[in-house]
Amino acid sequence: MSRPPRKTRSIRVEDKLWNAAAKTADECGDVLAEVVRASLQDYVAAARRGDAQTWTFFGHWEDELVIDHAVRGEHEDVYPDDGTYEQGLWAASARGATLEEAEANARAEYKPDGD
Structure with a gap:
């Protein structure tokens, strides 16, 4: 062959x-x-x-979550917080069949109860 x-x-x-x-x-x-x-x-x-994929989202807080970029897979947050964003940096992994679904799942983990 x-x-x-x-x-x-x-x-x-x-x-x-x-x-x-x-x-x-x-x-x-x-x-x-x-x-x-x-x-x-x-x-x-x-x-x-269309299998669910894991994505890691990196961003920061500005009264709400701002996602700066996403990469496929589960990754550690290695970005040092240099004080650029007063409310700090953020990173989380989530699964979804699409990038958008994974992002919605990641955001849902950080919404206050009742929102």
Whole structure:
């Protein structure tokens, strides 16, 4: 059985993440390129099925929650609070079939009771 042709791709990945993934793949007896390829296949399949996905939202407070950006997956908040926003920074993860649904779920966790 022949494989479809493959091309070399370039992506930007933080050294810490790449090194941890390479070490884990090696410890598990996997090839990192195969792990990346399988992750991409899972990502596409889940999106096509409409499976709930986890998103992490980053933002700040201005009497209400302001979301500055979102990334797929669950991530730690590594942004230092430099005092730019008087009411502070905010980050949370939530699941949803779409980005919008996940955002609504994240916001719902921070609404006062009765709103």
